[in-house]
Amino acid sequence: MEDTLHISPSSDTTKDVDHFEEISDAEEVLLERTVWRKLDRWVLPICTIFYLLSFLDRSNIANARVAGMQTSLKMSNYQYSIALTMTYIPYIAAEFPSNLLLKASIYVGPRWMLPTMVTIWGLVATMQGVVKTYSGLLACRFFLGGLFPGLVLYLSFFYPRERLQIRIATFFASASLSGAFSGLLAAAITNINGKSGRPGWAWIFIIEGIFTFLFGLTSFLILPNSPRNARFFSTKERDYVMAKLKADGAVAGDDKSDDFSWIEVIRCLQSVHVWLLAPVLFFIGTTLYSLAYFEPTIVAGLGYTGTKAQLMSAPPFAFAFVVSMITAVISDRYKCRGYMLIFFSVCNLIGFIMFYASNSHHVRYGSLFLTISGSYCGAPPVITWVANNSAPHVRRATSVAIAFIMTNVGGILATWLLGSLSPAPNYTKATITFIIMSVGMVVLSTATLMYLSRQNRLKARRRQYGTPEDEPKGLGDKSAWFVYNL
Secondary structure (H helix, E strand, O other), X not given: OOOOOOOOOOHHHHHHHHHHHOOOHHHHHHHHHHHHHHHHHHXXXXXXXXXXXXXXXXXXXXXXXXXXXXXXOOOOHHHHHHHHHHOHHHHHHHHHHHHHHOOOOOOOOHHHHHHHHHHHHHHHHHHOOOOOOHHHHHHHHHHHOOOOOOHHHHHHOOOOXXXXXXXXXXXXXXXXXXXXXXXXXXXXXXXXXXXXXXXHHHHHHHHHHHHHHHHHHHHOOXXXXXXXXXXXXXXXXXXXXXXXXXXXXXOOOOHHHHOOOHHHHHHHHOOHHHHHHHHHHHHHHHXXXXXXXXXXXXXXXXXXXXXHHHHHOOHHHHHHHHHHHXXXXXXXXHOOHHHHHHHHHHHHHHHHHHHHHOOOHHHHHHHHHHHHHHHHHHHHXXXXXXXXXXXXXXXHHHHHHHHHHHHHHHHHHHHHHEOOOEOOOOOHHHHHHHHHHHHHHHHHHHHHHHHHHHHHHHHHHXXXXXXXXXXXXXXXXXOOOOOOOO
């Protein structure tokens, strides 16, 4: 298997790469160490906190439910599922255009767009804590959706393919961390029940939403549009990062190749590997959001009540966070996205079988460590896999949008599977569905791995009988000099 990326060099790419071939090895080692650390210090933490807050503000409704929201607003299980579903309608509709707008111009780019979205998100999240009726909650949940664009795409502006998963895993792991924080914060916040005439569940929304709002305002001062205008880079560092990104195929050698084109959208829609992974993304979205929204309720059904239920909901998410970070390092080091996805799909399968086959509260609680890790740790490799194997920019933006659309469609199903369609405490129909989905994830992930391996072998043969100059321009990931990550 080839580990290096081959691309058709444009004049711009060749110029940048040649420039850095002239520097000494010692200087290159210093630059290599410095530039990624700077990005990890300035860009990655902001993206991580963005995603943590977005997931926290969407999923803390589960903790509010345990704290009495459903009773206070006189909601049935059916109405609770409706409230969850409302979030996804604008979220799905906005995914593709928001991805394209991220790189549209200096006026609409990520420096302004992302902080604006987070600030608005925080304001709407806070308003959930002042509603007094079910219809008011529905309105907030609707506007809570559709406000968060593709951070995966944004990170791909800054990092080469082989460095991407550990970064994506970092901010995706914040979702599992938010599950742990959510339970701990909810346990603490509900102790101020009755303060200013508001119930404890309302303060969960208010306090967490205000923090998101303030962080969104602060991020206007920090976030860059791209490496080209990152103020924390020197000119040499900026040129070095752009040369690495072009050599890797993360950005096009010619900026015009990254301009919007419907042809590139269509080419993405014709990509076999994208559609092989689309059902996997739907399956993993269903299991992930089911656990995000209902894990505190599942824990409460295992004999834990009140604050104890909130506290006991945290350990499975904390465990998933640690596992996600460890396996992301392994995946980036050995470029084994597909194998990691298969591994976590099997973890999902074993966990759901345990929950289905046993009536023991201890076994069922233990199964949550496998299912939450399987879902939350399986998401980074599949998302990275899709992004890594799509080029140029518009094709990547489209494939990432498809990935998140499928994940969020799975989220819609998740809002109905547990509780409404499959009653507590056994959730029999839902668990059987999750087992079938986990099997599907294993099968389709394996099929994708086999397909991409075969394509790489075919590309290797083509490279033996030609040169990059012999290929038509604009092939992107279809080029013989673009080796798919496995």
